[in-house]
Amino acid sequence: MRRRSLGIALWLLIAAAVLAVYAFAPRFVSDFHSRDLARAGVFFIAIVGLNLLTGYTGQISLGHGALMAVGGYTTAALVVHEHWRDVWTIPLAGVAAGIVGFLIGLPALRLSGLYLALATFAFAVAMPSLLRKFSGLTGGGEGLRLLEQAPLQVTGLGGTVTVFGHSMTQNHFLYYLTWGIGLIGFLVAWLIVRGRFGRTFRAVRDSEVAAASVGIGLARTKTLAFALSGVYAGVAGSLLAIQDEIVNPLTFTFLLSILILVGAVVGGLGSLPGMVLGALFVQYLPDLSTRVSSAQGVPDLVYGLAIILVMILLPTGAGGLLKRLARPLTTRLYLRP
Amino acid sequence: MLLVFDWTQLAQQTVIGLANGGVWATLAVALVLIYRSTGVVNFAQGEMAMFATFIAWSLVHHGLSYWGAFFLTIAISFAGGVALERAVIRPVERAPVLTVVIVTIGLFFVVNGAARWIWTPETRSLPNAFSTRPIDIAGVAFSIQDLGTIGVSLAAVALLWLFFRFTKLGLASRAAAVNRDASRLVGVRVSWMLALGWGLAAALGGVSGMLTAPALASFDQNFMQPVLLYAFAGAVLGGLESPFGAVVGSMLLGVLVNLIGTYVDWVGTELRLPVALAVILGVLLVKPSGLWGRAAVSRV
Numbered sequence: 001m002r003r004r005s006l007g008i009a010l011w012l013l014i015a016a017a018v019l020a021v022y023a024f025a026p027r028f029v030s031d032f033h034s035r036d037l038a039r040a041g042v043f044f045i046a047i048v049g050l051n052l053l054t055g056y057t058g059q060i061s062l063g064h065g066a067l068m069a070v071g072g073y074t075t076a077a078l079v080v081h082e083h084w085r086d087v088w089t090i091p092l093a094g095v096a097a098g099i100v101g102f103l104i105g106l107p108a109l110r111l112s113g114l115y116l117a118l119a120t121f122a123f124a125v126a127m128p129s130l131l132r133k134f135s136g137l138t139g140g141g142e143g144l145r146l147l148e149q150a151p152l153q154v155t156g157l158g159g160t161v162t163v164f165g166h167s168m169t170q171n172h173f174l175y176y177l178t179w180g181i182g183l184i185g186f187l188v189a190w191l192i193v194r195g196r197f198g199r200t201f202r203a204v205r206d207s208e209v210a211a212a213s214v215g216i217g218l219a220r221t222k223t224l225a226f227a228l229s230g231v232y233a234g235v236a237g238s239l240l241a242i243q244d245e246i247v248n249p250l251t252f253t254f255l256l257s258i259l260i261l262v263g264a265v266v267g268g269l270g271s272l273p274g275m276v277l278g279a280l281f282v283q284y285l286p287d288l289s290t291r292v293s294s295a296q297g298v299p300d301l302v303y304g305l306a307i308i309l310v311m312i313l314l315p316t317g318a319g320g321l322l323k324r325l326a327r328p329l330t331t332r333l334y335l336r337p
Numbered sequence: 338m339l340l341v342f343d344w345t346q347l348a349q350q351t352v353i354g355l356a357n358g359g360v361w362a363t364l365a366v367a368l369v370l371i372y373r374s375t376g377v378v379n380f381a382q383g384e385m386a387m388f389a390t391f392i393a394w395s396l397v398h399h400g401l402s403y404w405g406a407f408f409l410t411i412a413i414s415f416a417g418g419v420a421l422e423r424a425v426i427r428p429v430e431r432a433p434v435l436t437v438v439i440v441t442i443g444l445f446f447v448v449n450g451a452a453r454w455i456w457t458p459e460t461r462s463l464p465n466a467f468s469t470r471p472i473d474i475a476g477v478a479f480s481i482q483d484l485g486t487i488g489v490s491l492a493a494v495a496l497l498w499l500f501f502r503f504t505k506l507g508l509a510s511r512a513a514a515v516n517r518d519a520s521r522l523v524g525v526r527v528s529w530m531l532a533l534g535w536g537l538a539a540a541l542g543g544v545s546g547m548l549t550a551p552a553l554a555s556f557d558q559n560f561m562q563p564v565l566l567y568a569f570a571g572a573v574l575g576g577l578e579s580p581f582g583a584v585v586g587s588m589l590l591g592v593l594v595n596l597i598g599t600y601v602d603w604v605g606t607e608l609r610l611p612v613a614l615a616v617i618l619g620v621l622l623v624k625p626s627g628l629w630g631r632a633a634v635s636r637v
Contacts, residue, residue: 111622118614119618121569129607261435297452
């Protein structure tokens with residue numbers, strides 16, 4: 001009993017610490033850098049979504065950049081064509097990408113492993129071409145420019161935003177908006193993973209035959225995971241559109257899908273807290289490698305070396321390391337004496 | 338209106354498609370080699386081929402003939418592939434598959450960055466390996482370059498097949514791919530067989546790079562990225578397990594892409610790859626392990 005209350009106290013402490021970091025982080029970085037942090041939040045949300053699919057359900061996706069494109073373009077199109085206020089488009093962007101996620105999950109009922117990866121890869125590779133082709137809705141290669149085409153719908157145009165009586169700069173607003181949604185998304189993912197759905201997800205990942213034989217509907221579970229993951233990617237894409245105030249096909253290339261996958265594996269598949277580190281890795285490593293030397297090609301060289309080094313040192317990602325570090329603590333808390 | 342169908346054009350476009358497909362096939366077989374032994378798609382395969390092509394360019398620049406540079410580059414690529422496997426893949430040999438995949442993505446950035454660092458990013462060109470004079474077969478003019486490209490890619494793949502089929506080393510590396518533990522028990526050095534696989538894949542990739550570059554008016558450090566996409570698609574179409582499937586799959590894809598691009602106006606050049614991928618997806622839904630792949634059977 002005492003151990004149990006100790007465990008609850010520990011969780012409350014962690015939650016309080018996370019909220020404190022969330023609330024006060026912008027005070028310690030410049031206004032400009034809180035925009036970078038907001039961008040890291042976008043990666044965080046997409047990576048948590050991918051982790052639900054790849055880390056917990058075992059389905060590989062090389063197409064999350066394209067799902068983000070669905071979210072981003074939903075937001076941009078609603079703002080530019082329908083004159084919606086930008087932040088109110090976020091839920092719809094999530095729903096739209098969720099539906100598309102469900103649809104690209106359908107081949108997963110037949111395909112597995114790398115053959116499934118090809119299906120999602122096809123989607124990711126096709127996306128920029130499709131966006132250029134259907135230029136009536138998407139603005140073609142030019143993309144949609146929220147700030148120029150619908151300035152009245154962009155939150156924080158005047159430089160400050162007032163939320164619940166607090167006035168803050170636009171960059172701070174974007175930070176709080178993105179990471180606020182990120183934290184909610186994280187909490188939802190955590191509840192899902194801990195609950196019934198999380199167990200069916202993991203059962204499917206570990207053995208499809210065994211899962212099916214205890215009565216888990218494979219089709220339902222897989223498409224659900226894809227749809228759920230799509231919602232996260234869509235919300236992330238929508239936030240990206242709001243932050244950049246522009247979407248175009250070059251934002252959502254195959255490279256974006258790859259970066260999200262890198263973030264998820266570096267963060268540690270099958271671990272949620274590690275995703276924060278995965279997101280920070282993807283966001284800040286390119287800048288850091290430019291600092292080493294800006295000579296032609298060297299930043300990429302350093303970037304690649306860093307990825308390889310992290311994978312060699314932490315084959316199960318940062319999440320694996322966190323688990324190993326926390327084990328002495330958690331076993332003492334949860335093990336019966 | 339009388340519709341005149343131009344058989345000459347069809348034949349020419351088919352051969353061009355086969356030539357493209359042949360180049361993709363060499364890279365696709367390289368992907369299959371690594372996939373069979375490690376279960377990993379090597380995302381850096383195209384960049385390794387690009388690097389090899391730049392080495393070949395340097396050799397030509399220093400006065401070697403195309404074919405001299407060609408064979409020297411193949412040897413260098415083989416050594417480079419083995420070295421890369423030892424340096425970055427061996428440390429993660431026992432890690433989860435996706436970890437190895439991410440390492441190859443890291444390698445992608447490393448090789449691309451290194452190439453831009455060593456050779457500044459201006460565009461270059463390689464001399465044509467074959468005469469550009471067209472050759473007349475049954476009234477249809479084909480380019481010698483296309484036919485030569487098909488010939489060289491098929492020859493490279495055939496040589497590799499002979500190696501795997503008729504040499505003891507080839508047998509050992511096939512055994513290592515099928516069952517690591519059993520091979521180790523009968524004395525095969527499994528880890529070195531993986532390195533051998535990487536070396537052969539790198540050499541084969543080099544061939545595909547050196548065949549792609551002369552066909553382009555000029556090339557830069559990113560010229561193999563589309564080829565990698567097509568090769569991956571071709572390999573999946575054929576079934577990732579089968580080198581033969583990869584060759585046929587890539588060639589089918591080459592013809593398909595070229596004919597769609599030529600005859601369906603709406604598709605044009607922009608949507609070629611997406612349409613081809615959609616067709617592959619359709620094929621996969623009917624045959625989930627590709628045309629020549631084995632259905633995965635696992636014991637529960």
